[in-house]
Amino acid sequence: MVERVFDMNLITFNLVVNILSFVKLTEAQCYKNGTCVCHCADCSSGCQSCSPGWSGSTENFCQKANTLYQFYSMNSENINVLDGNSNTYEESKDSSPFIRVHLKESKVISRLDITIQLVAGNEYSVYVKDNKYATEDDLKCNTFTYNGVxxxxxxxxxxxxPLEGKYIQIVTSLTSTLRVYEIEQFECTNGSFGYNCSDICPNSCSGQCNKVTGRCACNTGFWGTHCNKTCPMRCKAKLCDSASGDCVDCVPGNYGLGCNGQCSPGCQDICNTTSGSCQCKQGFHSADCSQQCIENCNNRFCLQESGFCASCIPGKYGNFCNANCLGDCDGNCVQTTGLCGNCAKGKYGFYCNETCHKNCEGNICDRATGKCSDCVKKAYGLYCNETCPRNCDGDICDRVTGRCKQCKIGYMGDTCLENCPDHCKECSQDGYKCNRCEDGWYGVKCETRCQESCGGNTTCDIDSGWCHVCSVGYFGNFCEQKCSDNCDASYMCDKITGNCRSCKAGKRGPFCAESCSEHCRNLSCSMNESCINGCEDGWFGPQCKYKCNYALRSCAKCKFIDDDDEPVCIQCSDAWFLNGSKCSECPRNCSLCLSDSKCHECKNNHFYGKTCNLPCNAACRNKTCDITGQCTLECENSKYGTKCDQDCPVGCRSCRNALLCLSCEDGFNKNCERCDNNVTCRKAL
Structure with a gap:
């Protein structure tokens, strides 16, 4: 590796140069007047050499830019390959040598000029990628094999x-030293073109020209050598070829070079802008969907290329569904042959032109044979053309044999033509056993009479002969036992146990053999001896066995409030009154009172007053009076008045008042006047 020393001032300068270079590439650098922006090392006295990162014709002021010049990331290795100096290099001596440089941002790469130390027989591959370690084939720009010296x-x-990425990596196939001096990507400035960027775009270009060929690049909506022609109005986004004027794309609904063709109304969406072909709407076919599917196509749907119907409407077949189905089909027939897939209801046969028998259930029969799947009531046979026997229950018989599935009541046999045995109302189909007998009969074949004691001699169990109901006064399985004479005749006794349902008056117990308590009111009691209508006055308890005055002194009538409590007196004996739930004695001469301070009746009517402490007037006949002292009978001893306390006139034995005598004393006449000579007078009338 070549040793590198970083100078921060140099790095800062290089960043500024890179930014200015980018601006210069995106803006026009050469103009219609033939002048270009200078990218020379010294622009003051003509162009002798180009600035770092720039090359090309000095006459044109170095318009060829190296877009990778110092375009490395701050943390990149191998930056000497991007320094623009062909005298420096990067070297790798590993067993699998490679040199990788990290760009400061992702870049689109179409071509790279790489200055390299070539080794005979070695293969050099270049990758452009975003992943540092990726080496897939689709990231490989290209490969160069060298076989020279x-x-x-x-x-x-x-x-x-074109590949886009932020890493450029060079790999060799041999284990050898890999030495790379420079990696460059050249591009002409805007306004220049040619291999060495030595030419200036023609003055006639209204926009920029192609940086390789110099051909003008027109503004949107124009074309021609001088970009002075307008693109056809149907060009999409007003884009057309700058040389021919042909539309790059058409507005929806048009096609052709000038987009003068209109898409067919049958197109599902837009058509192909070149040929006018499209995907058809339902009901249309042909490449441009200009042909309508024939009306016999089901839902007017046909194949786009051939126009053949995808399927036919009912009753039609053929590619164009123009032939009638070969029979009476249920729905569609086979489109290719015309044969029915299924026959219409009531039809059968190869062409579905035969009619099922009318007695086939649901009017359905076998497609090939015409045999019925099932028969309607009253019919049987493979074709349901036979009639079930008349005594089949529900008119239903076996569809193959005609045997009745069940006979009507009173008949038996396979065809139900035989009568059930005598007295048998309903029997098994084979006649072995009666299911129901006539009233008064029982047995396997209803051959035995029920017991006479069965209620009305009507019905008994078909197997055992036990009576269902007994005649009044009898019980038992065969009603052979007589109910108790003490059972109430209106209810009689239980058929099984003989227990009376209700007893005659005064009787109780399961068989009404026991008597009710003598103190039950009306001698009426329940089966368990409880008195139904209550007790006679002076008695209490469920069976009225207890006397009130035994538990409660001088109580004439009592009752229980709660069975667990003592009885409560509700009426006292004469001369006693109810004091709460017990009886207290009235004042001495009272026969009836409500308290100890007030009598309502006095004993023998010989006394009167609030407490019956005053004797009646002796002049009251029999000495009787009411509680106020008024005599209840006539007065005696020549007295009158309500209390017989006033004297009658002289000579009156009895009177009504002081003026009217009712009878006279002896020696007085009818007017109770004294008689002469003391003779006895005749009594007044």
Missing amino acids: GTIQTIPFVCKQ
């Missing part, structure tokens, strides 16, 4: 295709 030469490497 060892020498230093500048070799042009023209890339097979």
